[in-house]
Amino acid sequence: MSTEVTSAAAEFARRQQSPLQRVQHQLHGxxxxxxxxxxxxAFVAFFIGSATFLTASSMGILLQQTAVVAALAVGQxxxxxxxxxxxxxxAVMVLxxxxxATLAKDGGMPGILALAVGVLLATAAGALNGxxxxxxxxxxxxxxxxxxxxxxxxxxxxxxxxxxxxxxLPRLLNFLGEGFGIGDFRLTWGIIVVILIYAxxxxxxxxxxxxxxxxxxxDDPESARLSGVPSKRILLAVYTVAxxxxxxxxxxxxxxxxxxxxxxxxxxxxxxxxxxxxxxxSLFGGRGRLVGTLxxxxxxxxxxxxxxxxxxxxxWRVLATGILVIVxxxxxxxxxxxxx
Numbered sequence: 001m002s003t004e005v006t007s008a009a010a011e012f013a014r015r016q017q018s019p020l021q022r023v024q025h026q027l028h029g030x031x032x033x034x035x036x037x038x039x040x041x042a043f044v045a046f047f048i049g050s051a052t053f054l055t056a057s058s059m060g061i062l063l064q065q066t067a068v069v070a071a072l073a074v075g076q077x078x079x080x081x082x083x084x085x086x087x088x089x090x091a092v093m094v095l096x097x098x099x100x101a102t103l104a105k106d107g108g109m110p111g112i113l114a115l116a117v118g119v120l121l122a123t124a125a126g127a128l129n130g131x132x133x134x135x136x137x138x139x140x141x142x143x144x145x146x147x148x149x150x151x152x153x154x155x156x157x158x159x160x161x162x163x164x165x166x167x168x169l170p171r172l173l174n175f176l177g178e179g180f181g182i183g184d185f186r187l188t189w190g191i192i193v194v195i196l197i198y199a200x201x202x203x204x205x206x207x208x209x210x211x212x213x214x215x216x217x218x219d220d221p222e223s224a225r226l227s228g229v230p231s232k233r234i235l236l237a238v239y240t241v242a243x244x245x246x247x248x249x250x251x252x253x254x255x256x257x258x259x260x261x262x263x264x265x266x267x268x269x270x271x272x273x274x275x276x277x278x279x280x281x282s283l284f285g286g287r288g289r290l291v292g293t294l295x296x297x298x299x300x301x302x303x304x305x306x307x308x309x310x311x312x313x314x315x316w317r318v319l320a321t322g323i324l325v326i327v328x329x330x331x332x333x334x335x336x337x338x339x340x
Contacts, residue, residue, distance in 0.1 A: 034331060035279050035295040042299060046306030053309055056184035060256030062298075067190045068256055070297035071249035072268055073275040074243030075126075077293045080276050081205075082218040082238055082324050083285025084140035088129060089246055090268025091151035096122035097250035098159040104170050111170030114115055119247035125151060126243015130236040148269070155262050161276060163261035169254070177255030190252040197245060202290045214238060218285025260311045275300050299324070 046053040056107045072089050079086045100118025103109040109117075125147070132143040167172050179188035205211035213234045216224040254260050265271075279296025281288025300321065307317045 006270055010229070033280075035292055035299060035328075037251055038278070039295055039299050039302065042302050042306065046302070046309070050306065050309040053306055054271065056182075058305075058309070060181075060184070060186040062301060063191050064186075064256060065187055065305060066297050066301040067188070067194045068253050068265065069268075069271045069275055069300060070294055071194050071197060071245060071252055072272040073279075073291065073293045073297050074197055075245040075249075076272040077277050077279075077288065077290060078096075078201070078205070078214060078238050078260055079140070079242050080218075080273075080281050080283060081214050081282075081285055081288055082235055083221070083239075083281070084133065084235070085144065085273070086129065086239070086242060087141065087269050088125070088148040088151055089144075089242075089272050091148045091155065091252065092122050092125045092243060092246040093250045093268060094262060095125065095151045095155040095158075095266055096247045097260050097264065098155045098164075098262055099255055100173060100250065101164045101169055101254060102159055104173055105164050105168050107170070111172030114170075115172060115204065115251060118250060119244065122247030122250060123240060123244040126246065127236065127240040129243070130239030134232040134235050159260075159262050161262055163259050163263075166258040169260070173251065173254050173260075174258070175254050175255060176294040190255050193248065193252060196291055197248065198294055201245075205290065210234070210237070213225055218287075220286070246279060270321075273302055274325050274328075278324055283329065 027236055041052070052058055072093065076086055096118040099121050100114045102112050104114035105118060108114075129140075129143055129147055132138050132147075166177075176190035176193060177188055179186055179191070181187075205214065213224070213229050216227070216229050217231050217234050221231055253264060257264060258279050275296035276288070276293050277283060277296070278299050279288070279292035279294070281292060303320055303324065304317055307320065
């Protein structure tokens with residue numbers, strides 16, 4: 001009887017909601033819906049504005065450009081889910097890239113060993129961020145702001161500021177830039193690797209105890225700790241796993257760029273954070289899904305690619321991205337005010 005009363009009360013409350021409140025509730029439960037709608041709007045707008053936008057070759061290029069941002073955004077997502085942030089994401093990736101490329105240059109070290117060293121270094125860099133956050137109790141913003149400068153400087157010093165072209169590297173390091181075509185549509189192996197990263201991490205976050213702990217720590221760290229969740233170990237693991245993903249992103253970037261350069265992807269931090277926020281993951285932690293992050297990464301690159309095809313200047317593209325971030329955060333704040 002009590003169950004029937006509760007259900008009737010819930011149904012009555014739902015009917016009393018305004019259409020806007022119903023939208024708010026839907027977005028609270030499915031935060032990826034709003035970025036998906038935005039992506040569809042962007043596709044329609046650029047299809048109308050550019051005759052070459054929605055062609056097979058253009059879609060292949062768009063996915064290739066999205067691959068690196070999407071990979072970095074996975075690591076950024078799990079950090080932001082814990083109510084943290086990682087400003088060193090681009091620096092870790094570039095450091096890893098320069099180390100693996102320098103070690104393997106002109107046959108200096110077998111490609112598989114150079115790749116392993118580079119990825120392990122990125123993992124260690126992520127673990128260092130995690131140790132500073134969990135052991136010394138420093139704010140993630142301050143920690144990663146500091147390591148951003150440290151890792152950037154190390155990458156420049158180690159490489160001497162010089163780029164290494166693809167013809168000086170073993171095929172393994174360039175492999176993710178290769179691919180296969182379906183007509184004019186071309187997929188690279190880097191895109192396939194990114195899809196696998198999303199599949200694995202999506203499963204881990206949604207189907208494992210570790211994933212539930214990540215959400216719990218981000219939603220309310222004190223309650224999680226009192227419930228027996230090893231919060232500090234979870235945070236350390238999150239930053240370490242994020243570093244591992246940044247190392248894989250470094251490999252993808254070499255294939256995509258056809259070179260390793262210490263000045264690669266200067267906007268990596270902004271792009272990854274933008275993709276996560278636009279994708280519906282809350283900056284306050286505890287809410288978000290990787291599917292939203294993937295959509296967010298596609299939105300970021302679709303905006304850049306579409307405006308570029310329409311001949312819009314870079315300054316206006318940056319302006320549009322900044323407006324998107326502000327709107328996304330405002331929408332997140334509104335969604336968080338949903339009433340049960």
